Amino acid sequence: MEMEQQVKILAVDDRYENLLALNSILASSSYDVISLQSGEECLRYLLKEPADHIAVILMDVQMPGLSGFETVELIKQRKAYQDIPIIFLTALSTSIEHVLRGYHVGSIDYLFKPVHPKMLRMKVDGFVNMHLNHQKLKIQSELLHKRTLDLEETNRKLAEAEEKLIQQNVLLEQWVEERTTELVDAHQKLMNSQEHFKKMFILSPSLMSIRRLPDLTYLEVNESWKQYTGYGNEIIGTNLDLLSPESDGNINLCDILHNEKVKYVTKSGEVRTALLSTEIIDIEHDKCLLEVAVDVTESLRFESEMARLAQLNLVGEMAAGIAHEIRNPMTTIRGFLQLFRENDRHMQREYIPIMLEELDRANDIITEYLSLAKNKTSYQKSESLNRIIESLLPLIQAEAVMCGKHVNGNLGSCPDIQLDDKEIRQLILNMCMNGLEAMSVGGTLCIETYQDDTHVVLLIADEGTGISAEHLEKLGRPFFTTKDEGTGLGLAICYSIATRHQATIEVNSSSKGTTFMIRFPMQAV
Template sequence: MVKVLAVDDRPENLLALEGVLASSSYEVVSLRSGEDALRYLLREDIGDLAVILMDVQMPGLNGFQTVELIKQRERCQDIPVIFVTAISTSSEHVRQGYDAGSIDYLFKPIDPDLLRMKVGAFVKLHRYYRKTIEQGEMLRKRTSELEDSNRRFAETDALLKDQNEKLESIVEERTKELLVSNIRLLRSQERFKKMFMSSPCLISIRRLSDLAYIDVNESWNNFTGYGEDSIGDCSNLLQMSLESEGGTEFFRDRPMRNVKVNYRTKTEEWRDGLLSTEIIDIEGEKCLLEVIVDVTEKVRYEKEMTRLSELNLVGEMAAGIAHEIRNPMTTIRGFLQLSQNAGGRMDKEHVDMMLEELDRANSIITEYLSLAKNKQSDRRPTSLNRLLDSLYPLIQAEAMMSGKRVQMEFGDCGDIAIDEKEIRQFILNMSLNGLEAMSPGGVLTIRTESVDKFVILRIIDQGSGISKENLEKLGRPFFTTKEQGTGLGLAVCYSIAARHRAAIEVDSGPGGTAFAIHFNASDEH
């Protein structure tokens, strides 16, 4: 049984290698140190050992030292070694690995398919090597037989005839196998050609050296307008989108999958597509197989749906603001009619009430404009904890008036790029909403923390929670569950968060609602 030796001091890495390399055609032997590997090579028969996978960083003897000791033994010099590491990735370490006697140097995380193919190749080479040795032994044996047969001339003729018959049988068998292989190859080429030409996707083959087009399919001709006689005129057909930096050099190095591109037709029209590539070998020359899925109509459809959605939102907002402003206008008109019937006299109480209604209408319009305008935020590095600390007295006073409490919990957070005025408005709106959602005795918790590259602001109330149906409508203009609410406050908050590229997560249940606002700490103004 052919064996593959895996040496790594971490059991989880050995377990992963055993899982990736599990095969019925060879056995994986796992060892925990360089010393164990040396002892194994001294005790065991290494004739069936095809390859050694050696970790670099290990306690005691490291991978480089272990391989150098292995290569000093004559019986182990021809065993191929592959270094596997997640730490020693510098060119100096790679050079040291090759100097030590390895034939390859892989970095973790390793592509499982690539590792299986490499190990499988060495297993095949080992078997071929063993077979060659066996054949050599057989050849020496037959030579001895021939020398013996020369001494016995009478048996030589019969032996040669027998060997000739066997040779003819082998040649005939090999010829049949070659014929079958050629037939299979021709069928495979025919299938590829049919798929290539009949595919609805745009498919082309280009030389990897200069990216010149070699062949294109019918869909490519139909979409681009370039026929086989003019494909040399479209060297700048593709334009990589901003999401795939690197241009043409990007897909020379390795295959790509579903990368957004724009491609130019012969009529100078730019269309949208998803590009996938694969590096193939054609008659010994490296070529690039390109497959483009045309998504122009899908992109147009999505843009049209977005436009219609925006128009629908504008309609909803217009209806909402008309409804909200009509109420105070109706009240004012009623008092003016009452004053007209009373000969122009008006009580101070009625004047105050009309002024309140006018202020209410003005507040609605102000919030609407704050939501609608696409202004640029003046974002500067600011401490979120310091901002919350300055707002605490104001929020605490509002809470005490309704018999509630505010609890601040500051985490270790660095400065983030924010517009201080907008975030003050954001925090006040969210905090007041939380206080209004709670009954007397409730506690509003405002907490900050730093997780990975994000600074998170959490505002947690102890209210009755938000229903699943209403959760889906949060942030929609003019949606409110309050009797006197306009439905613009939370919409303004979502607008401010969008301008700061901050994500809002909501978790609500019978015990209360928690808003988590994620600010990107690495985001620069």
Template structure:
């Protein structure tokens, strides 16, 4: 028996498989019996089927029938070319036969099977299989020979290319090297030309130093114009821009490292002190490490900013002087009028006139006292106090003021521990902010006063339900004598900001058309919080 050729028989009835095996037993082929379509599919998937010549498939089987099994076989690439002969005893009508051919069968044999006919057909398909295998083998042999020829041809081409490459190698190398040198020289020339133009024409002060000995190699025209020093610096280690940074007197920066925009002051040859922003880069010149310092002279900018600050202070002083004069002129005019009346009539002033003059004098004195309270150097008498307790002690007074104008005052003070406070000043701050809030609201409005802690701050929050503060007025809050009230002096908020500053506190304002909130943040550490 030729074990290289196999015949696969598929039938659910064992006696039919035995009959097929008996019919084919005198042929030199191996018969493989399978009892279902599923068994046949598993065999085709798992076994080597290169020597499988033909499949004898029963049509009527439980589970997968012959048609369904063949349809699945034809869907698999490795076994779709195997010829299949249907064996059936059901029907040999044209419709039934066409269905078999449509799913992929090659032939159709009706039961009962004629042994000689089956042998002839199987033997024919085996010979076709053997012929096909020989064709495949010859094709593979031709492919191998073609590959060998292609490999030989490739080697010949490689050898030819190698010879040509070796022949042209020196010439190509010389050309490439010449081109590289030409391009490198041109690039270096352009780079040097650009650097020289930039170095010469730059409006910034520029100086190049050799890092090994700090000797000056070159300075540009701007350096000469600003400092007054020129070619006499070349070769020396004198450093004009090596002064210590302005903000860190006694320290110097390292020219071996890059840095940017360090503010320094330098002295010109004429002894003038000027200011400059210096940046440093480490560069390489002729295989030596050098320092390139670039300085932007900001002396004029510094002087301009200083002059603008001075003018701003003068403007503020003028506004404050005008405010004081305006506020004090009114009571002084009243007093002068009564005194002039007494002089012209020759009569003694009546008691009521004296009371009016005293009231006006007290008002002028109060304005001066409030103005003096703005002083930063005012001494404070601080001790440990609970901010909430101070608020609670003032609530009856604030509520009484609110009741008189038809407004509501609500208080919510949590235990925030103690702070180092000047009680009188804090009472004045709370009253000023509270009265401002009441004045900002119409009848029925609500004023909320709270104290609480957030992280490292104790917060005093005073919020009203007024119409809010415009952006234009927000920028002027705290400016002495600035007020939107008809009878205000404009010192109340200024005093509050001064009190907050003396307690290292910060006032924040949030405002909208629904109301304004003042937040006074007292730092716990600075304020001396002892958490009791």
């Protein structure tokens, strides 16, 4: 077997000492770190190195000649290298414009020097593992394609044989009708049916077994069953229960007949998962159990890994949002503290209120973020949704008048439901203020309540320009906002409040405006 090519990590930096530091941080037997000192040298290396050997590229932004941004733009022009993850490393500029440009040209991350060694190592190890998993999946896909072609060829031959057999059966049936009795004809058809079943049983890619009832002794297993479990003919005549349901260990015939997902242990000790279907059949006047199982172990592993990566990505996005929002007030406070150290004390009276405002702003962001918690205590009691809206309408109307807009309230008859007064007020105000901000002068915000069969519905509709399909997908995600000064937590908090009230939020948006429908259950689950 040909030895696999070791994975490579490209480190591109014009400073030799930085390359030494990266080599020291990323030293591993699992991959090679290739040091390159310019964008041109990186491009030359990529011309002779296959893309599937490279797991990730660490790219310095500021370099003589081609900059990191220009180098990445050239790399991404080649289709073979478009999927290589690129992490920018820079010690010069932390502005959001440079960060956005990095993501725009095709990077997957943007780190500021000095980089935390452990964090960089974990990120690189993560991309290497993703690269190795991708290579494994590629190999498995090729094998699966080959097996599919083999199966198609087998099916073609089987179809030809079946066609010939059908033709023979037609001739045989004609001969039987002319020369034999109905009993001989019925017997011949039964034999043909058993022959078809035997072929399907042997050639099926699914795990298949036949067991005698009621003792569940194995009578026959097919080749796929032997291949997956590792057990051969030695299991015939035994009642070893391999395809056991996920239960407390007390297995009976009823469990087997009604269970779909099962665990089984191979001869080598590996635990695998399969989807099982069963049927009671007659073989030579004896009742038997036919088991057909499809192995889904690899599919479940792939789904689990994809879910884990999605969770890691969400954690990263939220962490970046928190850091960005908290950094601004902290920067202001740090600047004033430096002024205090360098100037006279009389400056305190002028700047301390500003510093306190910035601290309050940071505290408000943290408080709003904590409001997203699913396990936050919610003090719910029987309340009238209309009463809460009526108490807020003067405030909402005053805000609308100040910006030249209108509010239309249409509150229908609704029963009291379980609500947290404070949280519902926050939800209504957040959504109404968002609606007012989305409209131009003269627009009307509609607030409506009504009752359907099982829910009390709160409808809030504006006459703004609507929300794009791209933004609708991200609606309610923490720290996502289209406002210049927003924190991106308002709608996220609304969704969190709705969840704690077992309510759902439906959004309909077009160029004529956006409608939010919050559906509260009349009886809490």
